[in-house]
Amino acid sequence: MARIVRAPDGDLWRLDGARTRSISAENPTGAPGSGARACDGTGAYAARLLGVGWKVSPSLALTDGETATLADVSGPGVFRHFWLTTERTALRALTLRMYWDDEPQPAIDLPLGDFFCNGWGELALLSSEMVVVAPAGGLNSYWPMPFRHRARITLDNRCGQTVPVYYQATYTEDEVPDAAGYLHTSWSRTTRLGVPAVHTILGTASGPGRYVGTYLAIRPGAPGWWGEGEVKFYLDGDDVHPTICGTGTEDYFGGAWNFDLDGTYRTYSTPYLGLHQVLPPEEIYRPDQRFGMYRWHVRDPICFDSNLRVTVQALGWQDVETYLPLTDAEIATTAWWYQS
Known part of the structure; x- marks a missing residue:
């Protein structure tokens, strides 16, 4: 390969x-x-x-x-x-x-x-x-x-x-x-997700290749925490279920616990990942807030042989015990990868 x-x-x-x-x-x-x-x-x-x-x-x-x-x-x-x-x-x-x-x-x-x-x-x-x-x-x-x-x-x-x-x-x-490999990008924007509340970051990339980066801009469209959705990588023929599946949006971008520290979103920017934009910065859990975050898979590349597909769920909370798909969310993403 x-x-x-x-x-x-x-x-x-x-x-x-x-x-x-x-x-x-x-x-x-x-x-x-x-x-x-x-x-x-x-x-x-x-x-x-x-x-x-x-x-x-x-x-x-x-x-x-x-x-x-x-x-x-x-x-x-x-x-x-x-x-x-x-x-x-x-x-x-x-x-x-x-x-x-x-x-x-x-x-x-x-x-x-x-x-x-x-x-x-x-x-x-x-x-x-x-x-x-x-x-x-x-x-x-x-x-x-x-x-x-x-x-x-x-x-x-x-x-x-x-x-x-x-x-x-x-x-x-x-x-x-x-x-x-040659560097490629894929940009995708959905102004209202609808049902199911799943956004495609990368449709299908042909291999062999190496996925190296994700940028996510999101407006949740509902109050409360908005980042329970998992980022999923479907490798080399995966159909319904992915090979690589994260545990939540903020987890994928290296954060934890809603990006919430003492009732405030805390931005950060590091060499390989970050939540670098919160608009407006002084509010929290508002439906029309806007966020920007990135992750570079430089030290931890996602390598694939024949094909790759990447998605993210938009998922919040209906109440303290029940998830809520964020059908009104606006999402724009950019994917970076190298392929031969």
């Missing part, structure tokens, strides 16, 4: 001929010696007394209805870091797409904010190994993204206004092992 590439551990000592390239508005091709050569751009007026080389083209002005190609490079290589910032209120209305090796369909296709665990209309800071969101809206991804022949990254604007886009995509020109 093929093994899937994951985040490198301690490979900074490598001297194997890899070269670093970086794509930005200041160097749109990433070619050697081609940075900071622009004569015109979004910073041209501010740099008018200084000239070429002085931040003449630091960003793009992305108009409504326009799709910008942020990167289009030849391989083999591996994207190591992707940073972007833009208008914070537009994160759900901008669509990020990534294409590997001339595939006609993008492997990554989702709202920009959800790729960076920001699914609601308010900025959520987080500090983890794979995704960092820094003040005041710096979006960082450290997912390794290998490609063999070509990689293309686009950003589509449907927010109704022109937005600034500052970005930098850094990659190494490097050999990609035959067993390396």
Whole structure:
């Protein structure tokens, strides 16, 4: 069975001929010696007394209805870091797409904010190994993204206004092992679950592969505790019953006991999991509160041979002794996985 590439551990000592390239508005091709050569751009007026080389083209002005190609490079290589910032209120209305090796369909296709665990209309800071969101809206991804022949990254604007886009995509020109997998995402949103109160995080991914991350944004739609639902992984032909089944939503994201400490939700952000957003933060057990949480399966990957399906139940309490399916819940999720 093929093994899937994951985040490198301690490979900074490598001297194997890899070269670093970086794509930005200041160097749109990433070619050697081609940075900071622009004569015109979004910073041209501010740099008018200084000239070429002085931040003449630091960003793009992305108009409504326009799709910008942020990167289009030849391989083999591996994207190591992707940073972007833009208008914070537009994160759900901008669509990020990534294409590997001339595939006609993008492997990554989702709202920009959800790729960076920001699914609601308010900025959520987080500090983890794979995704960092820094003040005041710096979006960082450290997912390794290998490609063999070509990689293309686009950003589509449907927010109704022109937005600034500052970005930098850094990659190494490097050999990609035959067993390396391509990074994929799946984004899914249900505004009202209905019956049964089960949300599909990942429909069906083909193997061999390795599931590496989950982001969950939820509005429970009912008062009381909302996180009794189990996250389930159906591996390699599982039908009715999964191979991997957790014990509750807050448990899957590394928390416990309703995320409730002394009558208050407590947010946290760690290298591999967190509850990083509670809106509004001063309330508890309200039906229209909104939450954001993440878990990276980097140290504990979910490996599968032929296929994988992932779901989460929306489950609260009808009374102190009876569960309540949350049929009015709103849920949006992003799944990350590598497949061959």
